Amino acid sequence: MTNQISLTVNGIQHTLEARANETLSDLLRYRLRLTGTKIGCDEAECGACTVLVDGEPVVSCIYPAERAEGKTVVTIEGLGNEFTAKHAKNAKELEKKEERRKNLSDTSIKLSASLRALSGLNALHPLQEAFVEHGAVQCGFCIPGQIMTAYALLERNPNPTRDEVRFALKDTLCRCAGYPTIENAILAAAESLRTGEPVRKPNIPDSIHVHQSVGHTHRRPDGIEKVNGQAIYTDDLVFDNMLFAKVKRAMIPHGFLKRLDVSKAKELKGVVAILTAEDIPAERNHGLIVYDWPVMVGVGERVRYVGDAIALVAAETLEIANQASALIEAEFDLQPVITNPVMAREDGVPQIHEKGNLLKHIKVRKGDMEKGFAESDVILEHTFHTPTYDHAFIEPECSIGVPLPDGRMEIYCGSQIPYQDRTQVARVMGWDESRVRVVGQLMGGGFGGKEDVMGQIHVAMLADVTKRPVKLLFDRHESLLVHPKRHATQIRIKIGAKKDGRIMASESELYGDTGAYASLGEKVMTRATTHSAGPYDVPNVRADCYAMYTNNPPAGAFRGFGVTQSAFAVESMMDMLAEKLNIEPVELRRINALHVGSITNTGQELRESVGLMECIDKVSSAMCQVSGLSEKDLFKPRVVSDVDEVDLTAKHAKRKEERRKNLSGLRGLSGSNYLVRAWGFAAAYKNTGLGGGAPDISNAEVELYDNGMFEVRSSSAEMGQGLVTVMRLTVAEEMSVPPEQVNVLVMDTDLTPNGGPTTASRQTFVTGNASRYAAKTLRDAITATLAEKYDVKPEQIRFENGIVHANGHSMTYAEVAKEMKAMGQHPRALYEYEAPKTQPLGTGGDMHFAFSFGVQAAEVEVNKLTGEVRVLRVISANDVGMAVNPLGLQGQVEGGVMMGLGNAITEEFLMDNGYVVSDRLARYRIPGIMLTPEITSIIVEHPTAAGPYGAKGVGEICSIPTTPAITNAIYNAVGVRVDKLPVDQESIAREIWEREEK
Amino acid sequence: MTLWQQYIKPKTLAEAMDAFATAPRPLLPIAGGTDLLLDLEQGRHSPVQTLVDVTAVAEMTLIEIRDDQLFIGAAVSVNRVALDPLTVRHAEALTEACDLIAGPQVRNVATLGGNVAHALPAADGTIALLALDSYAEIVGIDDPMAILGNGDSAKLHRFHRLLPLKDLFLGPGKSSIKHGEELIVGFQISLSKPHQASCFKRIMRPQGVALPILNCSVWLERENGLIKDIRIAVGPGGGTPFRATQAEDVLRGRSLTKSTFESALDALLAQAQFRTSARRAGADYRRHIVSGLFRDVIESAWMRAEGKTTETRRH
Ligand SMILES: Cc1cc2nc3c(=O)[nH]c(=O)nc-3n(C[C@H](O)[C@H](O)[C@H](O)COP(=O)(O)OP(=O)(O)OC[C@H]3O[C@@H](n4cnc5c(N)ncnc54)[C@H](O)[C@@H]3O)c2cc1C
């Protein structure tokens, strides 16, 4: 007996046959093709799948579809209409939009996705409008859930307080973590809904080096499609005749595959192909630098971590693929498990790779250590530990392989390095690279976690064998098990200083857990090592790092690239030193800060663009300003009565009142006040670009179309960070057109030139420059053509406000395009930008072409009884050279702080003897909006000559000092030194009570 | 995996019992599914043939006053429990507990019945219900009217079993409700009288599993500056949701002062069996922090009871 489900979705009545096992999200996404509703976890944790059922927000991923029978559902796609229907009074606004739509469709021949979205759709709800306007949209993956949840709130409560907004969005996670902007956007939308006025604009200062387009606040080019549900991420794509893949994983941390039997799985109806290691066409391993990661482990071969693939299934449905995978039988000869990098280096332990467990011994040497320590009045030594962390981007990995009739293969995926994916797929398939086209899709966050190939090779193999499109979507569980993480580290630092505060010597020893495979481990741990003496001018430095293989999931790139770990160690050390020397923490950093003329510990002279001191000073005065304290009181503990407590629940005001009454009535019972606050401070630096001698190249192409629109293209990845805005602004600037006249195309190996990897905070710099120079080249070509045609000097050709002036003639770009073509020129320019040369570590030259600097201060409140820690305020100053895209920068800074806060307080990727404990989002907690402190962002702009308009990287620096600022604040509040992350409230409480018992 | 084959949506208790009696097994009732579907998906529960959705069962989705009792249907969402004027007035601790569970999109589907039936010793709704001395109404397919299948609910009503909440639990995750044979229909709580009040609070940790490391709920009645009666629940204070009866005995008939509180705390610590749960909290840590939590909760309840009249304090 099959039931029918009748339901109304976005005003349309549907009657569908009920299916066993179906959730509402599956029905919406796969049957009604309403893919705006996203799946981040499928376990009721993230809120990305939120839709309204009969007006109430619910998680659709665990909502049985049949329960929706007879109900009314609204999804993100229906919100605009819902709004239009309800608020016809805003008709005027609509008219304006309609007009804009017409203008747009007249002018563009090749509509970009965002324009398409705009023209194909009705009005945006003010919430959608506000999310774009305020820069609350980054990768966009969580946004439908945020907006739907906010919508439900505003329907009930048109005038919410900040606290009410937070309470409503409590469990709707955003990993790009622009929580403050999300909050602002919602409040702005609420205001607009109440007043009928257009959504108020955000208040974000322009760059001090502002130009015509760059340096101003502009909307993202992909903003609208990300708020109306039209944005397409890989899993939203469906191809005719598509199969579904499942990877059979070893699920043991270490051993040899003894037996593999796929026969039962093969017999299952609906299974189309099963592949094992024997079926790998050519290269058996993949990897980013070292090819040490088997595409599949074969019988007799070594399994090195739980996520190793041993077989691939392609089937007619995902359910069949899963069943088949469960029917595959495997036996292993288990081996002792290497669980940490220190153990990996011990004598007599199993060697995981042929060349041993040592991936790389990294050394930094500067000056004379013996002399340095001899000259020191104070020497301190301490060891720190950081755990493994997961990127927890809200969009899990997805790849689709599509075989083409001509023998080529298209791979659709979210990738930080499309051209590398192409190379890696081609190597394994034994093909020429040109046979593979990687079509990068919008990415729901990357943060370094989408640099390694995940499913790309597997779908290529399956699609090649079956001659059908094959989709491989990781669920959250698989994502957590398989992809590379942030390295767990052990870092010992020994530091020597003079009484006056000058650091004389810094010695460090680092162990990095690179897990089963190299990934970018060597590079990451190199950064950890070279940055392990902090952003300070230290005459004598010695650092040794052992990047070790273990049987844990691989570790690779993760925002901060190793520096997150070493900054925690060295900045904790700085505070310990400050205390010992009786010098204020801020002062100690001033004394030692890198400045123009300093020599870094790798022997590089800093010749320009060192804004560290300004960051220190600005944060320091901002701390005093927001707290009303003097610099010397900032770091002292302040007991607060819990009446002052900011209670972040909805019933906040009432509870506060109650506490006030309680306290007056019952002082005796309440005992002493146990909430203590203090500030903490930390500084950091981080290279921009690959450095270390690697050629750092990006290509971009700019084209002018007949309708006067420009397109800028590069394969560089947009994962939410806002590169597309940077590219657009850069070209708009160079061509003197409004940004809306520039479309951006990224991440397609057929259509866009190689922009290199999106890593190391390099893209604003290198692809920003490539776009800029490509535009300049095109402008020069236009100049030359027009100068010839009108017989004037090139200097007399002027570009102004979208018009080109030549000797009294004024032309639109559409006319220019025709003119160029008439003269036999294609109005298009490709530019290969190569960043200034760098030198390898150990050669003493310029290891990097630019460094960004960042300083943060955090105010925490510690509960002395329970050890609970709340971060109340964070002040973040970042020297980014120049703020090309201030709105995007704001999002990066806020998101960076939240990721740093997660690193300090909430996150820990738990493992047990090589088995993954944090295998669900419920066991890996990323910060939600409730934990968001008040974030003050200060932009410091010390331009770097080679950067585009002076800009350097920002993506990582803004996340690095957060953790030590927090842990230093905890020490200042209650005297407990956190030397092992994450902060453990139980240990804090225990240390306090043991101390008090004495 | 196919986690369920058939999905039945009864509209009345009689229909639900009918489904229990006749639908293919294995069979389970499903309410919000926020525990159950995850258990099924993540393999902690084997797949079933039939899910019986109780969220549309009329008798189970009511909040109403019956004589001197407040009835809260088991299939009422915890969000509704948190916001309903009747619960706000008569079961403040319960509203506070339900308000803290997850975000609105989970609270709108998670039910109070599911929270109790899952039988975890520190489920927030359960701990509040325990302090409120609630009774669970239970109906099963063994009940004669239910087997008839066509019984009108008024009659069916008589066959409900009424169980004090604390008798419902057998151990962590184990309840005395016969799985797939019985349903919790709802919960009864005595209506709140003047100078009675309750409170619920909890302590979380930001990492790892999203369960409170400790929660506490207190209900008390205040008379002439003394505690006339009191109930204290703490989770997890043992394998089942824990009532600190010895601490209650210490406080009953006395005033709330520093010294009575401390004696009560000693009694609570002596009676509770705090355990160490891996990666969540050590037993000694729980013993340590319970003092502050218990103090906060009892203090709030005490103050509320003083100010509380029969007037509704909110809305
Ligand atoms: C993100 C998230 C956060 C959470 N946070 C919290 C929290 O802070 N505190 C907390 O306490 N819980 C929390 N939970 C757990 C969960 O939401 C609650 O336990 C919920 O109340 C369970 O109700 P349900 O309706 O979803 O139950 P279901 O999952 O539908 O059912 C649970 C079990 O009870 C049985 N059952 C359900 N209803 C009945 C009935 N009427 N009679 C008999 N048996 C029945 C089912 O067969 C099943 O075995 C959280 C869950 C999630 C997903």
Ligand code: FES
């Ligand atoms: S909550 Fe449904 S996908 Fe995460």
Ligand code: FES
């Ligand atoms: S914008 Fe929220 S997860 Fe990226």
